[in-house]
Amino acid sequence: MNPLPEHPDFLWRNPEPRSSYDVIIIGAGGHGLATAYYLASKHGITNVAVLEKGWLAGGNMARNTTIIRSNYLWDESAAIYEHALKLWEGLPEELGYDFLFSQRGVLNLAHTLQDVREGVRRVNANRLNGVDAEWVEPSEIAEICPIINLSPKTRYPVLGGTFQPRAGIAKHDHVAWALARRADELGVDLIQNCEVTGFVKDGNRVVGVETNRGRILAGRVGLAAAGHSSVLAEKAGFRLPVQSHPLQALVSELNEQVHPTVVMSNHVHVYVSQAHKGELVMGAGVDSYNGYGQRGSFHVIEHQMAAAVELFPIFARAHVLRTWGGIVDVTPDASPIIGTTPVENLFVNCGWGTGGFKATPSAGWAFAHTIATGEPHPLNAPFSLDRFTTGALIDEHGAAAVAH
Amino acid sequence: MSRLPAGGRIDRGEVLRFTVDGRELTGHPGDTVASAMLAHGIIEVAPSIYRERPRGIMAAGVEEPNALLQVAGPCSEGMLPATTVELYDGLVASTLSGKGRLDPTPDPAVYDKKFVHTDVLVVGGGPAGRKAAAEASATGVRVMLVDDQPELDGELPPDTVVLTRTTAIGSYDDNYVLALERRTDHLGAAAPANVSRQRLWHIRAARVVLATGAHERPLVFAGNDKPGVMLAGAVRTYLNRYGVAAGSRVVVFTNNDSAYDTVRDLLDAGIEVAAVVDARPEVSVDVDVRILTGSAVINTEGEDRITGVLVRSLDGDAVESFECDLLAVSGGWSPVVHLHSQRQGKLRWDDSLAAFVPHGPVRNQEIVGAANGEGLWATRALWLVPSDSYDTHFVDLQRDVTVADVWRSTGAGMLNVEHVKRYTSLGTANDQGKTSGVNAIGVIAHALGGSVGEIGTTTYRAPYTPVAFAALAGRERGDLFDPERTTSIHPWHVEHGALFEDVGQWKRPWYFPRDGEDIDAAVARECRAARNGVAFMDASTLGKIEIWGADAGEFLNRIYTNAFKKLKPGHARYGVMCKPDGMIFDDGVTLRLDDNRFFLTTTTGGAANVLDWLEEWLQTEWPSLDVHCTSVTEQWATIAVVGPRSRDVVSVLAPDLDLSAEAFPFMTFRETVLASGVPARICRISFSGELAYEINVSSWYGLSVWEQVYEAGMPYDITPYGTETMHVLRAEKGYVIVGQDTDGTVTPHDAGMAWAVSKQKDFVGNRSFSRSDTARTDRKQLISLLPTDGTTKLPEGTQIIAGDVALTPPVPMLGHVTSSYHSEALGRPFALALVAGGQSRIGETLMAHVGSELVPVQVADLVLYDPEGSRRDG
């Protein structure tokens, strides 16, 4: 029998847009939907529309590798991602939807002495920040994930790793639908095929948006458009320090379960899990160039496969079934921007790079707070746009270079 | 069902033995596993994945949804369509229920890649493809043709490179096509050991011709998944190509004329065709078979295999039953537009063909034949056969998705085919919707009342057919995964038992343990040698760049935070460079060789990035500067001879040099010829605080000069040391390692190098220092930490907290330990750490959070050893 839970018989209405709303969220991805859900459920703001130019959750929400973790280095990052993880832990019940949240742990491998230093540093910071994290030696890695090649004779032997047991995966599409269903129930209008083409402004204050389905007025507008954020910001009259790049991922066919956790290796460039149905889900590298094409170059995939087979010899005869690309919006410090903008009543949540999916609940939670109150929550206050002016970056690139 | 007495492109003279699901069977060269199974009357394969319904072979090509094999071998491979696996003697396989098994046995096969250019690439060796290839080659251009079958069905086009068993799997920007060639599997045990199993062709073509044909679609009715329901075209393929009758009494169900070719061929082969059920109200074909027009198969009979069908007029009630052991179905044809669509080629819905066809070609591509809708049959769309229940109207057989499932999703509010796909998992199986995709869109359109064309397809993505990870990895495995860089002295290190550390791509000696020594003992010994006697290290991996030109000094002034323009020839200076954000990017010592020539060194891992960085500024910002950069990392071997006795050693090697501190002062260098006749550049540079010389020679002489140093040092028990000892020695002196003590958030001021930041000139990054956050005085600053117990060596990465904070998360952290060692010279452990406001905390006691313990540490000045610098002149 199908091991997966059945979906609900009803998910959402498909309403026509009304002429005005208290709040408009641009982008019905995970973050937009979570924002609408928390606006309605936590702040009592239900006169909300989420406008989506394509199909609901059809951008990066449909294209990510579903990894959830909170073991980030810097305090500000750990706080917002750990808040997300705590929300994740309650969401299946809160939303009444089994979206296959599986806390199977995430293992980050270290292959050089510098990797080890960074890993230990992160674990120590994580623990003091209340994030479950531990350093694991190769012998322990063999227990956690027996299929990893731990031979000391490989090009970059595994020297150890960090492990976050509470981390894991969730079925991305289902997460979006769970949020959408509840938002819809609470009165939020989810409007697909509705592309924002411009902003209606009164002086420096936004009062609505122009769309391919007509003008829609709004008290406040929240931008949650990921890779398209800078295009929309430009229409609204401000700039974002964001570059949009292709990021590719792939799945294999279904195979019997062999991979019990999630493994990430920055050095060998692999991140992989095995989904409930049995497919291997893998991320590839970011293409170097800017691109909105939702596709990248094949050599990135080839390099990814070389790394996968090097680290997991058992994958040699697994098959790439499908590759695809998303558009990641990357900031100079690899941390998001969530907060106010130079335009009054217009708020932005963007720049999540590769971290967007795992942050979905807290991004929505913090963004809803920001929109509802007009001020950032302490969780997202550090992620303001003005950090690029003051220099108070939250640099999650990690160590700049391997050196000596 | 049986092998026909004659016909087919098989070699009946040779018998191949094979085993499927434990049954020992035979076949012939030219067979696939599927055709050979059918020849034995076996159509049934493993049951379906979720509903465990009986399933059978349904197609004859890559679109097969049911018959998937796990093929045994030195490394077993799963999820291979039986319709594409060529038979070989001794093949052992089992059929799968839509899920494979990964074999933990290491894959012994070799996979390789070829990179080629061609003027024209033709994909598909059918009539349209062969014609296109012949026409192209007639114009004198280079032509390649790839086809996924073992042989072309017709004459080879002239002057064309033809690759058979080669599937074009992906089409990328600017006509870059990936094609996988299967080279040895079909040979079984006879496969030569020296031939790669598969080869991934990377083909850049000026023009691409897609002649990829079309795939037949099944029809959607109750019980349409029963073994014995087969695509009509596949029935015909088995008949003509393999000489196999897939049934003995056949009913045909169609909505287009193509199935009548099957009918004719079946009749010609003497196989009974009980009836043709044609959904179209009128049919004008000439076959000697009863045709039920305007009718549909409404259900199938039989348990594990079809025994009959029920037929009803589409606008009537009367039901007629027919016995049969094979139901050949044709629901129309879908052009194979995958490669076209992967390049964002547009599609349009063609109502008369009931198919999505290309809507104009992609730039520099053509699409011909059936792939372009040419020669396909007029088709009356019949997306589903009306019924009371849709629970066994299968749309996607491999994923067990029915019409009822699709409608459940549309009922839930899903209007988009991508949503339906995700709700039902339709089209996500191994066949990627090749037989189910368009039918699904029809079923959705039926539910929503829209047109099929408006709903549109899901996105076509590479690969066209699944490809083994190992084939994409190619030769980049094991030793070839990433190149290993070694210095010219490397063999000596190996011979002398060094353990190595990976630094970038370099293998650097980490330490040189003697018998029974662990790392601590070895490093302690190496440190003592450097501080008390003499030791030597291979520093050849440091990046080296020559900077030439009249403006070289001016250029370095702009790049480095400190001044280089007035550095005198013959002198050396340490420099730090920052990115525009003011954060340390790299560091190293630079020599001025003459007025117009500098020799710049970088960190080992940073060499390539620094060269890129310098060239970027020169070319894009300051093209008027007369400066050229040349990487010389590989040209030089560098040997650091370190310790109070280093002068004694170097004096033997370089007798022509006056090595006295007065004649050859610190931070200068001399060109000389060694006693051995080797030209050398010797620098008085020290990364340890000790008297030290760096001997630079052509890397050709590296090993030889290293051995000369070793020999000259023997009387002083000269000791080779590696990166670990180098780290200890430099840390005792407070010298940073970029990338270890810095992490992209550290300014030169933070790192205790305000002395290296010029206030007299501008340089890249300077402006960032005055930003409000960067100008804070309580930023994390590099200092030393001394564990107050005098014995605890803090783990690197330990977090530092104030003594009075509660350990309730989140615990405020002040910083972290970047480097930590036991110091032989100090007789105690010590650490370097980045600590908030560290430079104003000297003398304070803080806590290091080690495991669950708090270790008191005293903040100390960055330089712990010989702060006066009294040792550098020996």
Added chain:
Amino acid sequence: MLLISCPWCGPRDETEFRYGGQAHVAYPETPAELDDQQWAEYVFYRENPKGPFAERWMHAIGCRRWFNVLRDTVSYEVLAVYRNGEEVPR
């Protein structure tokens, strides 16, 4: 795999090149005279258009020269290649 025509070497695969982001962003002549916001604009802000984009590439494993490319960020089509110091082709 983009095909990029190096102005000096001719058409080569994308993997021979290094990407350099937006073209025509000049280093400020007098950084000290900029305010923090202006300096931030130079350091961190780059155009990110959906459509034609003037960007820099460097032929890293060829002639190692930087040059400019006008490329569509949606279709990825290279619309023009031109040398440093030249205007964006229209």
